[in-house]
Amino acid sequence: MRGKLRDCQDFQQCLDALHESASDLGFTQVLYARQVLKPQIDNERWAPLRLNVRNFPQGWENIWREYECHDPYYHACFEGTLPFDWAKVQSNERLNDKERAAWKYLADFGxxxxxxxxxxxxxxxxxVVSAIVDKSNANWSSIYDDNRENMFHMAHIFHNTITTQGYADQVEVALPNILSPREHECLGWAAMGKTSPEIAIILDRSVETVRLHIKNAMLKLDASTRTHAVAKAVHLGVLEGDRLFA
Incomplete structure (x- = not known):
């Protein structure tokens, strides 16, 4: 695995190398995803997770965007740090209807x-790294038991490689497109403690216009106050908290 990654020049080649190494162990598909936001927005909502895949069946992604936030394998990642079998997730009685629909959608593609x-x-x-077997005649239990530890190490080697080699920015991620540029600007100044009159002077706009932009941002973020809106925007990654409060 390390040798294959050593010759890679970008993220896509690294993902090819991961797929090749996983194939040697009997897996038929792999995926990698990187979350640049805080994954869980609140108790019921999750930020979307964009999957970067190899050898997935044609058409699988057609409506997957509808399931990105409801992927139960994604949610299960926050119950521990060790590899887990999808079967354990599928049999979880606590899954909601959207989570069940998500894993069944993938199952329909094998x-x-x-x-x-x-x-x-x-x-x-x-x-996150996932390795999958779509061959109906494969002995999944043996593949999982024999390669659980191998895939654990390969996943961490893969992630560390793309991070240290500077390929992380090439990974496709899901970013929220919530606020308009003016709403983002007004909320950003509010986050730095500026009042609406002060923001109006800075942006050369009327106070009412500034208040309208902040009100619209609050509505989009489902926030009750501007302070609440700022906190949620930072949590979602819409505003960069480290820069705002440095």
């Missing part, structure tokens, strides 16, 4: 037997 390795990162962010 993507029902897999394992996931969560990679937890600082500030609540994370990455």
């Amino acid at each position: 993507l029902a037997r897999g394992m996931t390795i969560p990679i937890h990162l600082p500030k609540g962010k994370f990455a």
Whole structure:
């Protein structure tokens, strides 16, 4: 695995190398995802997770965007740090209807037997690698038991490689497109403690216009106050908290 990654020049080549190494162990598909936001917005809502895949069946992504926030394998990553079998997630009686619909959607494409390795990162962010077998005649139990530890190490080597080689920015991620540029600007100044009259002077707009932009931002963020809106925007990654409050 390390040797294959050593020759890679970008993220896509690294993902090819991961797929090739996983194939040697009997897996038929792999995926990698990186979350740059805090994954859980609140108790019921999750930030979307964009999957970067190899050898997935044609058409699988057609309506997957509807399920990105409801992927139960994604949610299960925050119950521990070790690899887990998808079968354990599928049989979880606590899954809601949307989570069941998500795993069944993948299963309809033959993507029902897999394992996931969560990679937890600082500030609540994370990455994830999954390895899947779509061959109906394959002995999944043996593949999982024999390669659980191997895939764990491969996943961490893969993630560390793309991070240290500077390929992380090439990974497709899901970013929220919530606020308009003016709403973002007004809320950003509010986050730095500016009042509406002060923001109006800075942006050369009327006070009422500034208040309208902040009100619209509050509505989009489902926030009750501007302070609440700022906190949620930072949590979602819409505003960069480290820069705002440095």
